[in-house]
Amino acid sequence: MSTDKLKQIFLELFPKNALNVAVTCRKAGISRTIYYIWMKDDKEFAEKIEEIKESLIDLGESTLIKLFTGIKTTQTKTREVITPQGKKVKLLEVTEIEHKPDLRALMEFLRAKAKDRGYGGAIIDEGNKVQLTEEEMQRLMKLNINELMILAKLTERVNVAS
Numbered sequence: 001m002s003t004d005k006l007k008q009i010f011l012e013l014f015p016k017n018a019l020n021v022a023v024t025c026r027k028a029g030i031s032r033t034i035y036y037i038w039m040k041d042d043k044e045f046a047e048k049i050e051e052i053k054e055s056l057i058d059l060g061e062s063t064l065i066k067l068f069t070g071i072k073t074t075q076t077k078t079r080e081v082i083t084p085q086g087k088k089v090k091l092l093e094v095t096e097i098e099h100k101p102d103l104r105a106l107m108e109f110l111r112a113k114a115k116d117r118g119y120g121g122a123i124i125d126e127g128n129k130v131q132l133t134e135e136e137m138q139r140l141m142k143l144n145i146n147e148l149m150i151l152a153k154l155t156e157r158v159n160v161a162s
Contacts, residue, residue: 057114
């Protein structure tokens with residue numbers, strides 16, 4: 001198989017494997033060494049990889065925004081019923097489902113993949129409490145009482161929304 005075809009396969013698999021280089025390499029049938037050579041020597045390939053990463057970060061950000069308004073989806077099922085006249089009829093059932101996404105998983109994804117966009121610090125633990133970095137704690141200590149009151153109100157709104 002040609003190198004160009006292998007690169008194309010890698011680019012198709014990369015987002016489907018959550019940006020995991022090792023898994024994508026294995027599924028594409030190449031070594032990680034080959035991947036890193038392509039990244040170093042092929043500017044176009046490296047740019048496409050960055051585009052894929054950026055698009056997944058954008059998706060993560062838009063999902064985070066949806067958390068504050070709620071995410072609703074519809075599920076469609078078709079089932080066959082028999083009418084009183086004995087005729088088979090297909091019924092379409094549409095159900096609206098309200099999803100409550102896992103905020104911890106999303107924040108971990110953004111913390112790992114979007115540090116350059118400001119998602120590097122806070123981690124949400126099992127009790128849905130935010131754990132701050134030392135630097136963030138230092139910044140909080142410098143806030144005046146009015147700023148702290150505003151922050152408390154914002155936090156309260158977020159807690160009510162989730």
